[in-house]
Amino acid sequence: MSNVFRVRLLLDFMAVALLITCLAYWWLDNLSHELFGTALLTLVVVHNVFNRRWYGSVAKARFDVVRIVNILIIVGLALGMTILLVTSFLISRDLFAFMALDGGFAVREIHMFAGYWVILIIALHLGARWTVVMSVFRGMLGMTDRNPARTITLRGAVAVIAVWGVRSSFEMAFGAKLMLTYSLDMWDFNASTLGFFVNYASIVGLYAAVTHYVLGVVRLRIRAFGAV
Template sequence: MKPKMKIKMGIDLLMTALLLCLMAYQITGEALHEWFGAGMLLLFIAHHILNIRWYGNLFKGNYKLLRILQTIVNFSVLISMLCLGYSGIVLSRHVFAAFPIGGPMATARSMHMAASYWGFVLMSLHLGMHWGMIVGMFRRLLKGRKLPGAAVWGLRLAAAVIAGYGLFCFIQKDIVSYMFLKNQFVFFNFDQSAISVFAEYIAMMGFWIFVSFYMTRGIGKISGKHSIGREKINEKN
């Protein structure tokens, strides 16, 4: 693996870990939450600098369904991060308290809450769309050795169980009401253990990764069949 790719993977791994820490506000507390947020913002900027070529290719090539969806998700993540960055600075009492950036606190609070949960879902979807790369790296580590069929199905079952629990948590916590600001206040259970909090958010992330990964695979297979079908038609003509 090239050094640049290792740096990209390292940044993405740190961003994933920070995303989970940021969602666990009742565990980290206000000050640490702000420092994690500042770190996420810096890593997000670094991520975009390292992937700047993606923007240069926006107007090149054809836009099929999968590329359209990936582009929508990527720009949605960017918008949510910009909203989080601005609202986080406005609300800051520790890291950015000295910055001369102000605004309506109520608006910033609502923006921060909605963008937090939208960002969590969108970043999980983004990760799922690139999960094939992680699977490919794992296969390369095996150096051509294949896992036993039972192990493969065991991993698939584990993924399905995690996704199912993640969906349950997502519904139980009524995350949709926060995303669409139907509920203006987030309920935090400060008596809940750290293990339980992180397990729930890991499962919810796993659910959206699961959905995105298999949706991406399905679209890829459908597109591939359509391409083969067109080639056969062209050959007959």
């Protein structure tokens, strides 16, 4: 893999970190939240510039279930990020206050709910591209040979992250937030700031792992029985 691709991957992980940071609104002041959000949206633009050739290749590619799922995930991500962008302008109090609406309670709710959906869709996108991600890391670390012990260790780590992600999904009321319903939970940042980030990182890991392994099974079925 080229150094450019590695930089792209690093920027993508930075974008995920920024999104999780933006979810910690009550830990940040509003200006910091808007600065992190602006940096996130800038990285999204950079991501799309790097991947601009993909859009032209979509119509030419052979379609199967895996590719259709990938396209649907990307469309969902584009929609979610667009909603975040538009609503962020409409509720801005610092950087883009001149574009804000008076009041805007409903817009704030849409902005918040879109943020949770984007974290989920990013996790699905990461899982769909996990084979590429791991290939890059193996190249960077010089892991060219197959090592059963290392494979078992990594899969064990994934299992631990997934279990923690299930626990975190309940602790953070993630499902309720995705269903656009209110939850009474409020994370106590005075008690544990790190816990907030670990919980959401594990949620991303959970859904990325599920997506990766489900699509892996689908690929095996395609190879065994032909295009699905």
